[in-house]
Amino acid sequence: MDSMYEILMELPLFKGVSFDRLSEIIGHTRFHFLKYNDGEPVVTADTPCTHLKFVISGAVRLTTVNADGRMRVCQTLQSPDVIAPDFLFGRFTHYPCSGTAIGKTGILQIAKMDYLKILHSDDVFMLNFLNTLSINAQKSVIGVLALTNGSLEERIAFWIAALTQRGSKEITLQCKQRDFYSLFGVQRSSFMATLDSMRERGLVEYDQRELRFPSRPALVELLTNPSED
Numbered sequence: 001m002d003s004m005y006e007i008l009m010e011l012p013l014f015k016g017v018s019f020d021r022l023s024e025i026i027g028h029t030r031f032h033f034l035k036y037n038d039g040e041p042v043v044t045a046d047t048p049c050t051h052l053k054f055v056i057s058g059a060v061r062l063t064t065v066n067a068d069g070r071m072r073v074c075q076t077l078q079s080p081d082v083i084a085p086d087f088l089f090g091r092f093t094h095y096p097c098s099g100t101a102i103g104k105t106g107i108l109q110i111a112k113m114d115y116l117k118i119l120h121s122d123d124v125f126m127l128n129f130l131n132t133l134s135i136n137a138q139k140s141v142i143g144v145l146a147l148t149n150g151s152l153e154e155r156i157a158f159w160i161a162a163l164t165q166r167g168s169k170e171i172t173l174q175c176k177q178r179d180f181y182s183l184f185g186v187q188r189s190s191f192m193a194t195l196d197s198m199r200e201r202g203l204v205e206y207d208q209r210e211l212r213f214p215s216r217p218a219l220v221e222l223l224t225n226p227s228e229d
Contacts (some may be wrong), residue, residue: 004031007108010080011054013128021122029118032109036101042083043099049087051109056081058105061170064097064163071175071183073160075168076102088112121141135166152194153203155184155195157210157219162214171213180211 004026007104010085036042042060043053046057056079077083077099083135087093089112098140108116119126164171174183175183182193198204203219213219 007056010081011056012080013052013082013085013109013132014126015128016124017122021124027158030111030116033067034107036105036107038103038105040101040102041099042101042105042107043095043096045096046094046208049084049093049095049112052085052088052106052115053083054104055081055083056108060099060105060107061102062097062099062165062168070179071173072176073110073163074170074172075164076170077165077168079106081165081167082132085129090116093098094227130169152184152190153184153198154223156194156198156204157222159218160213160216161223163196168216168218171216172194173211173213177208 005019005022008022008026009017017025036058044061045063045065055077059076059078060083061074061076062083063072063074083099084095084097089093119129159173160173177188181188184191186194195204195206199206203222204212205214
């Protein structure tokens with residue numbers, strides 16, 4: 001395994017920190033390295049988010065389910081990424097999703113209070129975390145503004161962008177087809193025409209129960225630079 005220093009340097013919330021500063025932090029902070037086998041739970045929805053959990057090897061499959069269980073959004077996070085950092089602080093500090101290991105997976109875990117000490121120790125750490133929170137907050141504003149023209153494909157893109165993380169891959173939206181129409185408030189003909197148009201541009205693949213999105217950045221681009229009909 002790489003040294004702790006090399007692992008931390010790859011993590012988004014530790015970018016730009018000097019070797020000396022990281023060495024000092026390693027000497028004063030409790031880092032927990034956890035190993036999971038394929039299919040083992042890493043996080044559970046609605047349980048308290050008391051630690052930052054970084055994916056340092058393997059991958060984690062996250063699933064977010066709505067209240068009645070009819071709709072679920074799935075995504076895969078790989079190294080180097082962090083699971084649900086938005087929910088470490090704030091009014092709602094419970095995981096919004098469940099996550100299971102894909103293959104042999106390594107997680108670096110830091111307790112909330114230890115991470116608070118890190119944030120206070122250096123402005124670079126604080127800026128990295130604030131930038132992460134800001135990016136996630138801004139995507140909602142951009143998405144809502146993009147919906148004002150009534151484009152169904154932009155509404156679909158907004159749903160996916162809002163419910164997934166920046167580095168997520170293998171994104172799927174699972175739901176019965178008739179529930180898709182209710183979800184987006186459209187008739188079947190309009191929904192299918194939009195999916196066919198998106199599929200032609202490589203934005204989605206689909207079947208009766210699942211929409212698959214090969215590129216999250218392409219959906220975000222659709223929101224920030226919508227096409228003009």
